[in-house]
Amino acid sequence: MSFFNSIFGSSENSEASKNKVNWTELTDILQLQEIEAVSAQKPVVIFKHSTRCSISRMALKQFEREFDLEExxxxxxxxxxxxxxxxxxxxxxxxxxxxxxxxxxxxxxxxVYNVSHSDIDAEALKSKV
Structure with missing residues (x-):
């Protein structure tokens, strides 16, 4: 299999290299206080993702490919x-x-802004920041 990956490239590696988002994982309800505080200085974006939904996976990957708001x-x-x-x-x-x-x-x-499904768009987010 590595022979084919060397010729055609691994889809796993190409997906990882396309992800431009340095996510902070939201795993504790107390982080919402942190988000409120941080958002007074710098906007915060929350991506709510269902790991069981293919539409959610597509929206996430599309957003990650387009994202260029790291600063x-x-x-x-x-x-x-x-x-x-x-x-x-x-x-x-x-x-x-x-x-x-x-x-x-x-x-x-x-x-100040929320969208779902196919309306999730990194370019549209730029105009709201």
Whole structure:
């Protein structure tokens, strides 16, 4: 198999090299306080992802390929399956209806933009930051 990878390249390696996002994993509900505080200085984006959904996987990969806001926003990644309680708290705290996949932009402790499914677009996010 390595012979074919050397000729055609490994899809795993090419996917990894295309990911331009340095995610902070959102695994503790207390991190939401951190997000509120950080967002007073720098916008924060939360990507809510379902590991069981192929549409969510496609939206995530597309977003990661297009993302070039590393100096502009702090990106957080939420695995919805493992952390449903955090997802529920995000909906409550920031006043956004839960969807999956979902991208939420937080500024000054408030959700100022949120999109889901095929509307998740790194280029569109630029105009909101």
């Amino acid at each position: 502009t926003v702090d990106p957080y990644f939420l695995d919805l399956i493992a952390n449903r309680d955090i997802s529920n708290e995000i909906a409550s705290r920031f006043g956004v209806y839960h969807e999956s996949p979902q991208l939420i932009l937080i500024k000054n402790g408030k959700a």
